[in-house]
Amino acid sequence: QVQLDESGGGLVQAGGSLRLSCTASGRTSGRTFSTLAMGWFRQAPGKEREFVAAINWDGGNTVYLDSVKGRFTISRNNAENTLYLQMSRLKPEDTAVYYCAASRTSWVTSRPNEYPYWGQGTQVTVSS
Secondary structure, X not given: OEEEEEEOOEEEEOOOOEEEEEEEEEOEOOEOHHHOOEEEEEEOOOOOOEEEEEEOOOXXXXXXXXXXXXXXXXXXXXXXXXXXXXXXXXXXXXXXXEEEXXXXXXXXXXXXXXXXXXXXXXXXXXXX
């Protein structure tokens, strides 16, 4: 089993920045963090969970939700089993619980059903 632990959420004013971190441990089917694609998702109150960003196993390919392109950057450090989401120019509509997720494959995907492992989430609140 892969365990994921997010941190870095908090309260920030509009226009500010936050960096989320996700530390992974364990393995699945003999595979470890460094071989799996990873993603960030978010869920605002009363809304469905939505894809935010994903990165493939070696960091060479990334995809983003259109509304966060140019403001958010996903990255990873495989030596430290850590995934990051640098969020800049935050907007009130970015307020949500942010979840880190590990894919079942090495290749980037935005589909939630391709991610069998999820963290517990971290709250991000952006005030206007």
